Amino acid sequence: MVDPVLEIRDLRKNFGALKATDGVSLDLLPGEIHALIGPNGAGKSTLIHQISGSLKPDGGTIRFLGQDMSGLDMAARARLGLARSFQTSSVAQEFSALRNVMLAVQARQGSSLRFLRPVMRDRSLVEPAMAKLERVGLADRAHVPAAELSHGERRQLEIAIALALDPKAFLLDEPMAGMGPEGSKRLTEFLGNLRREAPILLVEHDMDAVFALADRISVLVYGRIIATGKVSDIRNDPEVRRAYLGDAA
Amino acid sequence: MKREAIANAGLALLLLAVPLAASTMGEPFYITLATRIAVLALAAVGLNIALGLGGLVSFGHAAFFGLGGYAAGILATHAFNAEPLFFGIPSTTSMPVIWLVAMLVCGLIALPIGAISLRTSGVYFIMITLAFAQMIYYFAISWPAYGGEDGLSIYVRNSFPGINTARPLPFFLVCYGLLALGLMLFWALRGSRFGAALQAARQNATRLAAVGIPPFRIRLTAFAISAMVTGLAGALFADLNRFTSPSMLSWHMSGELLVLVILGGKGRLFGPVAGAMLYVLLEYWLGGITERWQFFLGLILLGVVLFARGGLMGLIAGKERHG
Numbered sequence: 001m002v003d004p005v006l007e008i009r010d011l012r013k014n015f016g017a018l019k020a021t022d023g024v025s026l027d028l029l030p031g032e033i034h035a036l037i038g039p040n041g042a043g044k045s046t047l048i049h050q051i052s053g054s055l056k057p058d059g060g061t062i063r064f065l066g067q068d069m070s071g072l073d074m075a076a077r078a079r080l081g082l083a084r085s086f087q088t089s090s091v092a093q094e095f096s097a098l099r100n101v102m103l104a105v106q107a108r109q110g111s112s113l114r115f116l117r118p119v120m121r122d123r124s125l126v127e128p129a130m131a132k133l134e135r136v137g138l139a140d141r142a143h144v145p146a147a148e149l150s151h152g153e154r155r156q157l158e159i160a161i162a163l164a165l166d167p168k169a170f171l172l173d174e175p176m177a178g179m180g181p182e183g184s185k186r187l188t189e190f191l192g193n194l195r196r197e198a199p200i201l202l203v204e205h206d207m208d209a210v211f212a213l214a215d216r217i218s219v220l221v222y223g224r225i226i227a228t229g230k231v232s233d234i235r236n237d238p239e240v241r242r243a244y245l246g247d248a249a
Numbered sequence: 250m251k252r253e254a255i256a257n258a259g260l261a262l263l264l265l266a267v268p269l270a271a272s273t274m275g276e277p278f279y280i281t282l283a284t285r286i287a288v289l290a291l292a293a294v295g296l297n298i299a300l301g302l303g304g305l306v307s308f309g310h311a312a313f314f315g316l317g318g319y320a321a322g323i324l325a326t327h328a329f330n331a332e333p334l335f336f337g338i339p340s341t342t343s344m345p346v347i348w349l350v351a352m353l354v355c356g357l358i359a360l361p362i363g364a365i366s367l368r369t370s371g372v373y374f375i376m377i378t379l380a381f382a383q384m385i386y387y388f389a390i391s392w393p394a395y396g397g398e399d400g401l402s403i404y405v406r407n408s409f410p411g412i413n414t415a416r417p418l419p420f421f422l423v424c425y426g427l428l429a430l431g432l433m434l435f436w437a438l439r440g441s442r443f444g445a446a447l448q449a450a451r452q453n454a455t456r457l458a459a460v461g462i463p464p465f466r467i468r469l470t471a472f473a474i475s476a477m478v479t480g481l482a483g484a485l486f487a488d489l490n491r492f493t494s495p496s497m498l499s500w501h502m503s504g505e506l507l508v509l510v511i512l513g514g515k516g517r518l519f520g521p522v523a524g525a526m527l528y529v530l531l532e533y534w535l536g537g538i539t540e541r542w543q544f545f546l547g548l549i550l551l552g553v554v555l556f557a558r559g560g561l562m563g564l565i566a567g568k569e570r571h572g
Contacts (some may be wrong), residue, residue, distance in 0.1 A: 052459070078461030090459070092452040095445075100456075103449050106442050107460040112467060118440040125442075165460060 003066065005169045005199050006082075006231055007053070013223075019242055020046040021057065022223035026201075028169060030190055033191065033200045035210045039243075044203050045087065047220065048173050051201070052084045053077045065168060078107070079167050085161075087203075089154035092146040092185030097138055097157050098161035101129035104164035132160040136190070152183045155233035159190070170200040176209055189211055211235075219243070253566035256507070257519045259386050264522065265425060272418045280417040281489070286522075287424040287486045293521030294431040294511040295478030300507070301516030302439060303471045304451030309362070309378030310506050312385045313355040313476040315498030317483025319452045320351035320446055321388065322401035322493030323326055329404055344409045344423070348481050355480030356473045358385075363472035379500055387499040400494025407488050414488070424485050429521070431478050438474070479506070508546070512553055514560030517569060523561040 002071050006028035013021035020043045028034050049055035053074035062069045069077055078084070091100050102125045104202055108111060109124070119125050133139045136156040141149060146157060155175060162170055175182045175191070188209045191200060195215075195239055204210050210217065211231055218228040223241045227234060264283060271279035292314050299305040324347050327333070327340030334340050341347065366377040390398050406414050414420045425468045449457045450464040457464050487493040496502065506529075513524025528546070535542035557564050 054455070073463065074455075074458040075461050075463040078459055084459050086455075086459070088454050090453055092449045092456055094452055095449065099445065103457070103462075104460040105447055106445060107462045112446040112462050113441050113470065115444075116437045116441055118437075119442055119445050120440065122442075161456075161460065246361040 001242050002030055005060075005065060006201065007063040008051070009061045009063075011047070011050060011062065011183040012058045013043075013050060013055065014058055019223045021050065021060075023074055024060070024223070024225055026218055026225065026228070028199050028201050029216075030199055031195055032215040033195050033202055033213045035202045035204060035214035035217045036220060037204065037207075037210055037217060042220045043223040044220055045059070045173070046060040046223075048171060048203060052082065052171055078165065081165070081198075083162040083167035083169070083198075084169060084171040085158040085173060087177060089158055089202050091154060091157055091161070091176070094145060096143045096145055097133060097149060097153075097160075098129055098142040100124070100157060101132050101164050102126065104161045105129050105132075108165050109226075129164060132163045133157075136160045136162060137186070155179055155183070155187070159187070167198050169198050169201075170194070173203045174205060175202070176204055176206040184209060199231075208249040251516075251519035253562070253569075256562070256566045260519050260526070261429075261483075262398035268418060268421045277417045280421050282529060282533060284417070284421040284424050284489055285388040286423065286491055286509070286525045287319055288482050289505075289509060289529065290522045290525035291424070291428045291431045291485065292335075292434055292479045292482035293506055293513070293525060294428070295475050295514060297475075297510050297517075297521050298438060298478065298507045299433060299472055299475035300510055301467075301520065302435075302444060302451065303447045303468055303470060305367075305472060305475075305485035306375050306507070307366075307378045307472070308375045308500070308503050308507065309366075309380075309382035310479050311478070311498050311500065314361065314483040314486065314502055314506065315385065315389065315493075315495070316355050316358060317351040317480035317485075318487035318493040318497045319401070319483075320354055320393065321347050321407060321484040321487040322403055323395055324350065325403045325405075325407055326395070326401060327496045342405070342407045344407045344414070344484075347407055347484055348427075350542070351480045351484040352477040355476040355483075358372075359473040359476030360469065363469045363476075367468050367472065368473060376556070379503065382498065382500060382503055385571070389498055391493045396494070400496075403487060403491045403493070406491055414443060421491070427481065427485065431481075432518060432522075434478070439518070443467070443470070463532050464514055484570070508550060512550060512560055514562030517560065517566075520560055520562045523565070527561060 008024060008026040011021050011024040024047060036044055050057045053072060064080055064082055102119060105125050105128045134158050135144050138153060138156045138160060141153060176187060184206060194214055200240035214231055217231060218225050218235040219240050226243060227237050227240050250337045268280040268283040279374050296310045299307050325342055328342045362381045366374055369377055395401050408414055409423055446462050446467045450467050454464040508529055509524035510521055512527055513520035531542060531546055535545050553560055559568060
């Protein structure tokens, strides 16, 4: 078996009496899209926060590319190659779309302690950033402040920022959230191709997208993973149907 | 952006033209007034790096302003009395050396203060920076060797090679030149990679961390640079008044610096210059009419905060746009 890119073992997080993460083990394999689904309050966001480093687990391990990430903060994990997108768009609102992506290119290149050279005249920042915006179809909006972008465009911007990090794995938290059907369709197609560049751990509510994209699905309910498997297995798993999909699915 | 460039050039020329005219008309008082504007503006340019670019509301920048002032005062006193500083190192009255010492001291002290303060944010950051500044204030008051509460006189203004700093106009030009350098530094920082990260830390620190840049390190660096510029202004302020006192370190001074930046427009290149001009002119005109001039300053500040968030520069040059 190939080594997983991301390897989560027996992860635990309690908030008082609530077991938000209750012994979760999960692998992200090279080249796959691994979807994490579950009803509201199942602990998906808590899990994502622990993987990305904004929340400290009570127990268990998270290994990324074979390295234990316990002692690393969010920035250090990002530098290792874990690119994260946010459930609600989180960008620098006053900066243009281009400058938001340039910030990621700059982070990828290393030092931000350069004090004099103007970034807007730095082709090693502008050109790669522009290329990422073109890939997500946002090039014509490059110079618009992020605050003035539409909701859907900000979602695209999040993806462009993640791309600019040239990551070893993507951690996408509901990338389709609030997108129209047309946008969701385009993004589904885009993510389908993206898995060839780096595997994706995808948290998503849009079941059409999940079933179209996922190589494997894990179902999280009350902080536990009740099933992991191929799309067809999950669709037919009686426990999953009862707990989550409902009999209509 | 073009409108702002014109406004900036206008302010820069105005600040230069008034003392030149005053000099030909034999009115040295107005040169001193312009020097005061230039020096306070430079101190506020320093604060503008932390506050305007980084969103760090430091209520303790008087600490650096005062430390710069004491650096000038202490070195001048030792040189005047021909006493070595320590380990037999002779003191100096050379401004460039004094400026370097002032900036070095402020940078070195800003690092631990920043490292502790930046663990907090919001109102706690404001209070911790204030607390550190007050510690230094009380230290200065209770240290009789350097004047304690009475402060420290500089009997002869420190010297600059090739320039007669005792005369008002040359000294103004020295201060004006340093203000210009300070503004260039601010402009360069704002456009640089560091500036991009710093402004992103203000807008959305989580986003900055998520792309792999630790906000803490960026903010701490900005805090130290900011302190060094304000410290340099403090050294000039001491030489302008030929006097250093604990009042330079007091929380009134910290508040005054915040007022200058907010009045002028935080984050704007010439905000501190516009703010210092208005402040010093109000102090002079209104101060001549009534001792309660700060009441009117309060009204103006209230107006700016309520109706003109971009400060004076926002009124003159319109809303700021990033590239």
